[in-house]
Amino acid sequence: MKAKVKLIEKYRKYSEGFKKSIVDDFESGKFSVSQLERIHKISNQSIYKWIYKYSNHNERGQRIVEMKDSSTEKLKALEQRIKELEQTVGQKQIQIDYFEKMIDVAKTELDIDIKKNSNTPQSSGSATTRRK
Known part of the structure; x- marks a missing residue:
């Protein structure tokens, strides 16, 4: 008899402080979005969402050009x-x-x-x- 196996979704949740530190690294010019994506293994869509949410300079509807x-x-x-x-x-x-x-x-x-x-x-x- 086969046991029913349920796949566990891999889902990571990041703290607000971590998100803000990522945004600060981007805004200070230390790292680009693609570099942050490689370092932390986070999708660039998530990083852009955080930039729009926590940044003082960037607002939704404006394009970020690196x-x-x-x-x-x-x-x-x-x-x-x-x-x-x-x-x-x-x-x-x-x-x-x-x-x-x-x-x-x-x-x-x-x-x-x-x-x-x-x-x-x-x-x-x-x-x-x-x-x-």
Whole structure:
């Protein structure tokens, strides 16, 4: 005869002081939610609930965004790249202005029209043209 076995639900109950200490660790910046989850083996949903319940700064309806170190480093690298590109664009603009000024000087002083006139017919290539 088989004995009836009833499974015992694994359910942990945490004290209010423990929950508040978890929230304090998060708010002080010592640990992120994912780190607290790994350290204490508590689901992140529970930790977020406690943050919304016991935190002075976070309220329900507001999203908590944690920036990882890699995200901040990536952001700094992207900002540096933008700065370098803006500098390159500035240098190219100076070159363009210089070349345009040289074209104007060549036209006024040397009477040489460097800019291609849109009315000029296109060249047929390197083939010789016949004259009639």
